[in-house]
Amino acid sequence: MIPEELLIRYGAHNKLYRKNEFIFQQEQRAHFYYQIVSGEVKMNNYRENGKEFIQSFFAAGQSFGEPPLFSDITYPANALATEDSEILCLKKERFIELLLENPKIHLEVTTAIASRLYYKAIMASEISSQEPEHCILRILDYLKEDVYKLTEPFSFRVDLTRQQIADLTGLRVETIIRATKSLEKKNEIKIKKRKIYR
Amino acid sequence: MIPEELLIRYGAHNKLYRKNEFIFQQEQRAHFYYQIVSGEVKMNNYRENGKEFIQSFFAAGQSFGEPPLFSDITYPANALATEDSEILCLKKERFIELLLENPKIHLEVTTAIASRLYYKAIMASEISSQEPEHCILRILDYLKEDVYKLTEPFSFRVDLTRQQIADLTGLRVETIIRATKSLEKKNEIKIKKRKIYR
DNA sequence: TGTTCATTATGATTCAAATCATAAAAAAGG
């Protein structure tokens, strides 16, 4: 999102994270701005009962973990590579400098953070709703419309496992499986070869 | 948060909203940056079953409703005055200009948005946890430590009704009442004259 | 000061998602 050459000019270095390696962990202090060059990153929490809650996934070109760079707070969740990933790391102080000296880029960063806040606001309301089917549809529509910009019915092939949808919504796999079947009956989604289409 | 005189220099105007009056509603497009001069604002969603979900409260000095100013998205929730409120409104285009021309102020705006994302991330995980007591403690601790910067045990007097805590967590009043009583027994909170202290 | 309304309180019952158990189907790995 921030041009790589600009990041490097401010002193960013490239780091390789292996699949399942943590980039940072919950409660830690933040020292770097992270931007994915290649690979994929997952932000999550592990709850007492061992259940996982996925805050979100991040793909190549996206940054993550900015909020604690601006205030005196620690990471609210873990970040780990879900596949081998190349990540540009820029020291917090230099990142702030970069923002102050590049207003247009700063605006893009703000836009990215704002967009994640938007997603969280939507999901907070849905997760609290105790209506699994509605909650699933909402996350699918968010991905379809806001992330992948698709409009055609059933043009969005969902590349998430039932388990991942469960961890994103705070529900259980069995509930997702049953709810998606019910949604298929209601013609809200299609399921072909176990893949969900919305 | 943005100095009032600066906002006014960029063309902001003062508007009075009566108690319970909407400032904007879910699904609407965003045209203004809003900053509270006096009063209080609530962001919420109304769900099918009539249940309310409170995204958050905003007090004097705080801004709200920025995310849709940066992208082509609509408001994910409603905003309404919970008491008569004076609010500075600045046209979207002029707001962006202000940010681009005032890097330090821009950074403060980014910081505010990032801090709200932090709160949402925490709450998303908690709400999904299906553990009412834990969820209540987390929101109280967030308010106590991150908002009011208190450290002494039971020094935080919670000024939320049980119903408001319910609407902030997606739980029901009765559940909050029972959970808080249980938390009092466990010495996690104190209740004096029906007020919760943490 | 008495009346109305909002808030807190508590017990009984319902209900839907979690949990448990088990298995089939598909994908990954050697």
Place this chain on the structure above:
DNA sequence: CCTTTTTTATGATTTGAATCATAATGAACA
């Protein structure tokens, strides 16, 4: 190719928060 692991599937049971009902208490207000 066979073996192992992951993912999807489905039925039976449990459980805890929601719901329903009802009341006491406190705050607001005329």
